[in-house]
Amino acid sequence: MFTLENVKYKDVLQIQNLKIHSGKVTVIVGESGSGKSTLLRLLNRMVNPTEGEIFYNGKNIREINPVNLRRKVVMLPQNPIMFPGTIKDNLLIGFKFSEKPLVDDNKLNEAMKIVKLDKKLDDKVDKLSGGEKQRVALCRTMLLEPEVFLLDEPSSALDEGTEDIIIKNIIDYVVENKKTLVMVTHSIKIAEEYGENILEIGNGKVIRNEMR
Numbered sequence: 016m017f018t019l020e021n022v023k024y025k026d027v028l029q030i031q032n033l034k035i036h037s038g039k040v041t042v043i044v045g046e047s048g049s050g051k052s053t054l055l056r057l058l059n060r061m062v063n064p065t066e067g068e069i070f071y072n073g074k075n076i077r078e079i080n081p082v083n084l085r086r087k088v089v090m091l092p093q094n095p096i097m098f099p100g101t102i103k104d105n106l107l108i109g110f111k112f113s114e115k116p117l118v119d120d121n122k123l124n125e126a127m128k129i130v131k132l133d134k135k136l137d138d139k140v141d142k143l144s145g146g147e148k149q150r151v152a153l154c155r156t157m158l159l160e161p162e163v164f165l166l167d168e169p170s171s172a173l174d175e176g177t178e179d180i181i182i183k184n185i186i187d188y189v190v191e192n193k194k195t196l197v198m199v200t201h202s203i204k205i206a207e208e209y210g211e212n213i214l215e216i217g218n219g220k221v222i223r224n225e226m227r
């Protein structure tokens with residue numbers, strides 16, 4: 016799905032050769048500041064490599080319009096933006112940005128169940144906790160149904176019990192719908208349990224690449 020060849024990003028990341036496989040769950044672990052988020056950002060052209068090439072389904076991503084690429088490869092950043100308004104506003108805004116047709120309330124409520132968010136669509140987001148806001152942002156990403164999900168620490172603000180359920184639900188969704196997931200996590204437990212490919216980044220380099 017993705018192939019990275021001699022990729023360098025400033026003095027932050029240096030990856031000689033890496034493949035990210037279609038339909039698999041790739042989990043990225045590593046120390047704080049090692050370059051994990053930068054790797055995700057390279058995959059949907061939020062940043063461009065200083066050197067080297069990245070291919071998506073065989074096509075150099077420099078040749079793919081960034082907006083088109085980001086319709087297929089959607090990133091949930093570590094600190095997602097919330098817009099003033101309701102949960103529904105915040106769920107639908109992803110469709111507006113990516114110019115996709117809106118979905119009905121049933122679909123929104125179904126998606127809220129996947130992320131275990133027991134709230135009303137009309138609830139205001141400024142009243143939500145950090146963990147609830149994180150789940151609204153995750154839900155927004157899931158609803159876009161992209162080919163590839165890039166999730167940067169999607170459960171960092173959650174307690175362990177909620178984290179377990181939500182990660183399991185996301186993985187089930189990804190497997191059932193034959194999506195590709197690339198997820199950064201601080202949790203070795205999640206990496207070991209769900210990672211079909213575990214990548215460890217250390218000091219800007221891939222120091223472990225384990226297929227399971």
Ligand SMILES: Nc1ncnc2c1ncn2[C@@H]1O[C@H](COP(=O)(O)OP(=O)(O)OP(=O)(O)O)[C@@H](O)[C@H]1O
Nearest residue numbers: 025027045046047048049050051052053054062093
């Ligand atoms: N655009 C940039 N230009 C220069 N340096 C950057 C840029 N983006 C990130 N960095 C630096 O690169 C290093 C890696 O950052 P990155 O966010 O990729 O790490 P990370 O592994 O995701 O860390 P964390 O686990 O703390 O989120 C950091 O030292 C950061 O300051």
